[in-house]
Amino acid sequence: GELKHDDLVNICELGQGNGGIVWKYCTFTNIDDHWCTWCQWFWNSLSPKKGIYLEVKPAVENQIVRELKVLDRCNSPYIVGFYGTFAAEGQINICMEYMDGGSLDLILKKVMRIPEHILGKITVAVLRGLSYLREHHRIMHRDIKPSNILVNHQGEIKLCDFGVSAQLINSTLQTFIGTRSYMSPERLEGAHYGIMSDIWSLGLSLVEMALGRYPIPPPSIEDIDRLFDVDPYGNQSRLEGYGCYKVLAIFELMEWIVNEAPPSLPQKHFSPEFCDLIDRCLKKSTTERADLNTLLHHPFYKRYATESDNQDVSLWIEQVYQKDQSLTNDNNNNQ
Ligand SMILES: Nc1ncnc2c1ncn2[C@@H]1O[C@H](COP(=O)(O)OP(=O)(O)OP(=O)(O)O)[C@@H](O)[C@H]1O
Numbered sequence: 560g561e562l563k564h565d566d567l568v569n570i571c572e573l574g575q576g577n578g579g580i581v582w583k584y585c586t587f588t589n590i591d592d593h594w595c596t597w598c599q600w601f602w603n604s605l606s607p608k609k610g611i612y613l614e615v616k617p618a619v620e621n622q623i624v625r626e627l628k629v630l631d632r633c634n635s636p637y638i639v640g641f642y643g644t645f646a647a648e649g650q651i652n653i654c655m656e657y658m659d660g661g662s663l664d665l666i667l668k669k670v671m672r673i674p675e676h677i678l679g680k681i682t683v684a685v686l687r688g689l690s691y692l693r694e695h696h697r698i699m700h701r702d703i704k705p706s707n708i709l710v711n712h713q714g715e716i717k718l719c720d721f722g723v724s725a726q727l728i729n730s731t732l733q734t735f736i737g738t739r740s741y742m743s744p745e746r747l748e749g750a751h752y753g754i755m756s757d758i759w760s761l762g763l764s765l766v767e768m769a770l771g772r773y774p775i776p777p778p779s780i781e782d783i784d785r786l787f788d789v790d791p792y793g794n795q796s797r798l799e800g801y802g803c804y805k806v807l808a809i810f811e812l813m814e815w816i817v818n819e820a821p822p823s824l825p826q827k828h829f830s831p832e833f834c835d836l837i838d839r840c841l842k843k844s845t846t847e848r849a850d851l852n853t854l855l856h857h858p859f860y861k862r863y864a865t866e867s868d869n870q871d872v873s874l875w876i877e878q879v880y881q882k883d884q885s886l887t888n889d890n891n892n893n894q
Pocket residue numbers: 573574575576577578579580581607609639655656657658659661662664665706707709719720737
């Protein structure tokens with residue numbers, strides 16, 4: 560049925576994005592249904608609510624809500640579930656499936672870097688999600704990056720925050736790039752861009768997750784070797800691992816992406832297939848860059864496409880949260 564603001568109860572804040580806040584919410588269907596004793600909310604209808612602030616006329620707001628209804632028909636194992644949308648107090652609210660493993664940017668903060676076999680499964684999920692959006696809805700994602708790739712404890716990997724509503728895209732500050740850019744050179748230059756731009760963003764996100772840091776400006780070989788000297792759960796602080804790591808301002812960064820050579824993976828620490836896939840995703844020229852179909856036949860994709868279960872991802876997520884929990888306990892005990 561139609562979702563309304565007062566159906567929702569706020570649980571906690573999941574995280575703050577550049578354009579809005581994501582709250583963990585649940586809905587009451589009717590309040591005498593089974594309740595959890597310790598948490599006083601309806602257990603199996605937990606879902607985050609994303610509020611996107613908009614200053615638009617009601618007519619535009621209605622158009623956005625209408626366009627977002629397409630999400631009702633976005634059904635794929637690689638796309639985050641959608642529960643409904645409504646406008647309230649100048650905000651567009653989007654209720655979606657809760658992914659209890661969070662986004663890959665949060666995961667990356669907990670571990671030094673993500674191992675290649677997990678990155679293989681992530682690659683399979685993103686490429687299948689992009690394929691689904693293109694084949695069934697003729698849309699590209701437009702915002703592929705670690706924070707828009709979500710995981711859960713079942714080991715599922717799904718995409719969210721894709722540009723399903725043209726009017727919402729026009730109304731939000733698309734010019735606002737946030738701290739770091741996953742945008743392709745052609746998009747940064749203001750040229751026409753399409754699905755090939757998502758492929759670049761995937762490549763850049765995979766390099767960041769493989770090395771454990773945003774890969775522009777590219778780390779030196781020494782920096783990378785130093786990175787790999789510590790185990791992935793080592794307490795080594797991130798910056799120590801990168802020597803003279805210099806954070807570029809957003810415009811320096813955009814100039815670097817447009818003018819300098821793209822980042823790549825060191826053959827020393829990654830398989831030749833993974834290095835090749837990254838090189839093909841990060842070609843600066845869209846004519847040289849691999850397209851979706853090429854990648855769906857790439858050896859790196861094929862190596863992980865056959866494994867149908869999510870068991871290995873599920874086990875790894877458990878590990879990440881256990882390690883994280885033990886570190887938290889240690890810190891609490893030491894205080
Ligand atoms: N469906 C979800 N399940 C669980 N956590 C979520 C879900 N959607 C978003 N989050 C969390 O909320 C945080 C904020 O999301 P949001 O999309 O607003 O910002 P972002 O993707 O981090 O950055 P940006 O605003 O630049 O897109 C994310 O980093 C993610 O960890």
